[in-house]
Amino acid sequence: MSRIGVFTCHCGENIGATVDCAKVAEMCKHVPGVAHSVDYKYMCSDPGQRMMQEAIKEHNLDGVVVAACSPRMHEPTFRRAVSNAGVNPYMCEMANLREHCSWVHEKNDATTQKAADLIRVLVEKIKHNTPLYPIKVPVTKTAMVVGGGVAGIQVALDIANGGHKVILVEKSPSIGGHMSQLSETFPTLDCSQCILTPRMVEAAQHPNITLMTYSEVEKVDGFIGNFKVTVRKKARKLDEKLCTGCGLCIQKCPNKKISDEFNEGLGTRTAIYVPFPQAVPNRPVIDTLNCTFYKTGKCKVCEKVCPTNAIRFEQEDELVTIDIGAIVLATGFKLMKTEAFPEYGYGKHKDIIDGMQFERLASASGPTAGVMKRPSDGKEPETVVFIxxxxxxxxxxxxxxxxxxCCMYTAKHAMLYxxxxxxxxxxxxxxxxxAAGKDYDEFVRRAIEEDDVKYxxxxxxxxxxxDGKLIVKGADTLMGGEPVEIKADMVVLATAVQSNDRSEELAQTLHVSYDTYGFFAEAHPKLRPVETNTGGIFLAGACQAPRDIPESVAQASAAASKVLGLFSQDQLTREPIVAVVNRQAGPTYSYCVGCFLCQTACPYQAIEQEQILARNGEVIKTIARINPGLCQGCGTCVATCRTKAIDLQGFSNEQLYAEIMTL
Amino acid sequence: MRIGYYPGCSLLGSSREFDESTRAVLTALGVELTEVSDWNCCGASSAHVLNHELSLALPARILALAEQAGITEILAPCAACSNRLLSAQQELAAHPEKIAEIEAAIGMPYKGTAKIVNILEVLGRLKDQIAAKTTKPFAKKVANYYGCLLVRPPRVVNFDRPEDPQSMDLMVKAVGATPVEWPFKTECCGAAFSVTRTDIVAKLSGKLVKDAVKRGADVIVVACPMCHSNLDLRRSEINEYLGEQHGIPAMFITQVIGLALGLDPVALGIQRHMVPVEFKETAAASAQ
Amino acid sequence: MSSGSHHPNLETLAGRIEAGTGVKLAHCYQCGKCAAGCPVGDEMDLPPCQVFRLLQLGFPDLDEKVLRSEGIWLCLACETCSSRCPQEVEIPKVMDFIRGEALKRGIAHPKSKDILSFHRAFLDSIEYTGRLYEVGLVADYKLRSRHMLKDVMLAPKMYIKGKLGLFPHLIKNRSGMKTLFKRTMGKG
Incomplete structure (x- = not known):
């Protein structure tokens, strides 16, 4: 016979004003299996918890129902209290008399009766509870950061400074991301590269950080603390150890007319190239799509001039598999192209450019060395329209x-111009x-008031x-929709920030959710902004939603602190609310018949196939096995299983039937 | 190829040459036209202004007549007609609950199955044949003027691209012409204000004529009777508004192709224009 | 909190516009792109975005200001606005609807008379013959609008060019046309 204690909380007026708590306590005394029942004003208070612990000892209780608020609030509190009194914490259940009863009903007898019923249900459940023990999972204390922009660099530095190994994977030849392309930054107008390049160098030289540039994540297996990530190291076509970054190959490469991605197509580069002078690492790559040798089989000038014989035309991509404990996605964004605007000429006018192109025009390291020249004819634009x-x-x-x-960078662009x-x-x-950021509105006002930008x-x-001008047909809605026509020399479109190419593909590889627009989804929009729904995978920067630099950096540090928290433990402790597959002695071994419908149903890839072997090594049966590290306890497999071979610990079929049958 | 034909009212009157040249060109290309019998006016630019149901019923009657005749595809050369037919067909497809009332008004069953095509779609299918049969290349610089109704609203017409369309440009290239790059391909000419607000038509069409000339065009090519009458019939008002004399002719795309195919200009109705179709010997022409 | 399924409030003009055209006025966020691209925007006393703004508030006096405006009669239905509208608002549909409303209330702008005369003459022509009879249309319009001398110089030239038929084209089923008009126009 169970010896269960019931502790009914008034929650001040929250429950006590609607439910007759004393009467509930009295009613519960008569429920079979209940050995002790009391009510108290604040059960979560120290005296309340102490009262509970003393009662456990005094009445030799083996199970506890706390009838109070939502378990989301105080389940950890009461389970700890019960555990400290020597009872397995999973023998403590909470009846929610507040959200499920007093807050949603009038004060009357039926409400009090419902409160008693909610408790009775859990008393029946506890009779079928078994002690559960937290699951321990080992942690590989190496993090992988995907994306080497300002967010990724910040995450990597924070984790590395916290004393853990970081692998920073970047798909382009250099880290730095979009921030390295910017000229100045709002709202202070400090030079973007001047503040970013020290961080890039710091990341490259940090003993805890390994850079994997020109590399992409190919495959992710495993679970929190125990991922196995396969990375494709694209062939640079040179031996990075021998290359000194002298740049002779770039100087001599005869193929100089290739559209330069770093300059957003406003300049040209060679077939063997580094994206920009401050690139980290300062090692070139050969663009095999444009290299004369790969197209015609002839040239090899770079090989001839290389003083260290570092060129390797035959080099292949390499796949590397790495053990990783936590992953941070910082894959950034892309800008909508000017081609997407039919009404602005489908991108056919050279002097209609996007915001990033303007950054390159304004940048001292850009194709015009920071001198304002419009792309079509190199003339200084006398009138510029920003949209x-x-x-x-x-x-x-x-x-x-x-x-x-865009509001901020457009103000900045107009000001720089x-x-x-x-x-x-x-x-x-x-x-x-x-312009809702620190010093942001002041910045916009400055553009209008001091720099005479017409808004x-x-x-x-x-x-x-x-006639060589761009006719911009707009309207001024502050003048009642009056048509406004401006003859401009250059137009800058502040085009939309969009999720990066292939972000949905990457999300599927990592089993991370994403929204309609391809941005990665956070676990909770307010309370878990840098976590994903998959344990051990975190988010930083504009891969989650459009973000500016301060926000990306703040989010990066937040994600790093989550990783450091994870790595502060040698083993991860997880709630034992996971599914288990029935096992028993032969000849059945398990109810599981090996249909593996559960495997396709599981949203977390937590179900594996397990072979039951005879002594001679012969396979007797193949059944499902649930990896407790991956299982999130959602119960989908339980509902899917045709032979009822799967149960969810803490919410077993037996427990739930007992609850229902008692009503 | 056999295809249903809905000429529409303008093609019987002020734009006869569009009808004549369409029939001449398509016959020369081996296309058989089956005219929808006893067709009525589509309601064009007036019905929708005064009564929405009427603007559905008039096109629905035409489509129902076509269905009865077993026509599966119907060519409406007039851009306004094809636009009204498409609008009504799509609205009735989206709101099948309106069909019963429309059927009662038109006194016959309506299914809405006939596919409506404009003249550029039909010519587009025959482009290779047209290029092959071109005997007198139309070696002119051409401002292709699509107007509003061929390409807008894109949700309804779903034809070419709504800004800077290309189909007519490709077509005139096929017969040896050089399209000029100009930004007013789909700017409005003033449409149905020809009679009531000729001042607006003179202003809007004047902008088109002036710019086409400025960009070196020898001729403005159109595929809409309303555009044509504004650019041709209203030329004296346009010139008066501009204070300049512009003799640049406006031709239907079918006339241009007909000339290139070597058809008799009179059969194409070239002589019917107010602005005579005469060309100075241009650089583009002599270069050919 | 979601407010559940949405039903336009037929007490307001905005609600009736939504019920009649499917266009929700609240979708317009006043960017002015319609006014910027409208070929007759500079002729209108109220450009399209202002028409929407006045109707959005739901004040009867502002509604009336719209219905009395000249601008709504100048809309050419060229669809430039709707094809560029970032909110995909079908502005010309609304213009059609409010012109009808202005006529119903008898407060249409005096300058709408000519335009209306034209449309009425146009539809009359179709009602009686089934097809548009251009000569009849212009003659009828002249009578209605009293612009007797306008365009008289054009007619002989058109006749010479073979562009004016002296007789209307009559369709066979003219009684069917009458029914069609009665069943649609009759309701208005």
Whole structure:
């Protein structure tokens, strides 16, 4: 016979004002199996917990029902208290008299009766409870950061400084990301590369950080603390150890007319190249799609001039599999292209550029060395129109969301232009100005008040070319929709921030959720912003939603602290609320018939196939086995199993039937 | 190829040459046209202004007549007609609950199964044949003017791209012409205001004529009777508005192809234009 | 909290517009792209975005200001606005609807008379003959609008070019046309 204690909490007025707690306590005394029942004003208070612990000892209780608030609030509190009194914590259950009863009903007898019923149900459950013990999982204390932009670099540095190994995987030849392309940054106008390159070098030289540039994640197996990640190291076509980064190969490469990605197509590069002078690592790659040798079988100039004989034309991609404890995704974003704007000429006008192209035009390291020259003819633009919300907040272009960073960078662009071309005219078409950051609104006001940037509230309907000018047809909605036509020399579209190419594919590889627009989904929009739904995988930066630099860095440090928290333990302790497959003696061995419907149903890839072997090694039966490290206790497999061979610990079929049958 | 034919009212009157040239060109290319019998006006630019049901019933009657005749595909050369037919067909497809009332109004069953095509779609299918049969290349610089109704609203017409469309450009290239790059391919000419607000038509069409000339075009090519009458019939008002004399002709795409195929200009109705179709010897022409 | 299924409030003009056209005025966020691209935007007393703004608030006096405006009669239904609208609002449909409303209330702008005369003459022509009879249309329009002398110089030229038929084209089933008009227009 069970000896169960029932502790009914008033939660001050929360429960006590609606439910007659004393009566409930009295009613519960008569439930079979209940050895002790009391009520108290605040059961979660220290005296309340002490009272509970003393009662356990005094009445020799083997199970406890706390009738109080939601288990989401205080289950850990009461389980700890029970455990300290010597009872297995999973022999403690909570009846939710607050959210499920007092907060949603009137004060009357039926409400009090319902409260007693909720308790009775759990008393029956506890009779079928078995002591459970937390699951221990080992932790590999090496993190992988995917994406080497400012967010990824920050995550890597924080984890490395916390004393753990980090592998930083970047798909392009250098780390640095979009931030390395920016000219100046808002709201302080400090040089982007000047503040970023020290971090890049620090990451490269950190003893705990291993850079894997020109590499991509190919496959992820395993679970929190125990991932196995396969990374494809794309062939640079040179021996990185022999290469000194002298740059002679780049100087001599005869193929110099290739559109330069780093300069957003506004400049050219060679077939063997480093993306930009401060690249980390400073080791070139050969672009095999454009290299003359790979196209015609002839050339090899780079090989001839290389003083250390580092060129390796025959080098192949390499697959490396690494044990990883936690993964942080920091894969960033892409910008919508000007080709996506029919009304602005489908990208055919050279002088209609996007925001990143403007950054390159304004950058001292850019194709014009920071001198304002428009792409078509290299002339200094006398009138520049900036169009905010280009493609953002535009459901006709599939982007109903706000891209968040454009208001600020458009103000910055207009300001940079005015600083470089004092006599120039700058116009900004905008819909709303969203400048809700520290010193942000002041920055926009400065553009308007001090740098004489003309802000016009309205969208632009059409841009076309006439006599070497771009005719920008807009309207001023603050003047009642008055048509406004500006003859511009250059137009900068603040195009929408979108999820990066292949982000959905990567999310599927990692079993991470993503939203309609391909941004990775956080576990909770408010309370778990850097975690994903998959344990051990975290998010940083614009791969989750449009973010500016301060936010990306803050989020990166948050993700790093999550990883460090994970790595602070030698073993991970997990709630034992996981599914188990029935096992028993031969000749049945298990109810499981090996149909593996559960395997396809499981959202967490937690179900494996296990062979039951005879002594001679012969396979007798193949059954399902649940990896407790991966199982999240959702119960899908339990519902799917045709032979009822799977049960969820703590919520077994037996326990649930007992609860229902008692009502 | 056999295809249903809905000429529409303009093609019987002010744009006869569009009908004549369409029939001439398609016959020369071996296309057989089956005219929808006893067809009525589609309601064009007026019905939808005054009564929405009427703007559905008029096109529905035409489509129902076509269905009765077993026509599965129906060519409406007039851009306004094809646009109205498509609009009504799509609205009735999206709101099948409206069909019963429409059937009662038109006095016959309506299924909405006939596919509606415009003249550029039909010519597009025959482009290789047209190129092969071209005997007199139309070696002119051409401003292709699509107007509103061929490409807008894109949800309804689902044809070419809504800005800077290409189908007519490719077509005139096939017969040896050089399309000029110009930004007003789909700007409105003033449409149905030809009679009531000629001032607006003069202003909007004037912008088109002036820009086409400025960009070196020898001729403006159209595929819509309303556009044509604004650019041709209203040329004196346009020139008066601009204070300039522009003699650049406006031709239907079917006339251009007909000339290239070596058909008799009179059979194509070339002589019917207010602005005579005469060309100065241009650089483009002599270069050919 | 979601408010559940949405039913337009037929007490307001905005609600009736939604019920009649499927266009929800609240979708317009006043970016002005319609006004910017409208070929007659500079002729309108109220450009399209202002029409929407006035109707959005649901104040009867502002509704009336829209219904009395000249601009709504200048819309060419060229669909430039709707094909570029970032919120995919079908503006010309709304223009059609509010013109009808202005007529119903008898407060249409005086300058709409000519445009209306034209449309009425147009539809009359179809009602009686089944097809548009251009000569009849222009003659009828002239009578209605009293612009007797306008375009008289054009007619002989058109006749010479073979563009004016002196007689209307009559379709066979003219009684069917009458029924069609009665069943659609009759309800308005």
């Amino acid at each position: 905010a919300c280009s493609g953002s907040r535009d459901r006709s272009k599939g982007v109903p969301y706000c891209s968040k960073v 005015k600083h470089k071309v004092h006599s120039g005219k700058a116009y900004v078409f905008y819909m709303d100005i969203r 016009i509230r309205g969208r632009v309907s059409k841009i076309y070319e006439e």
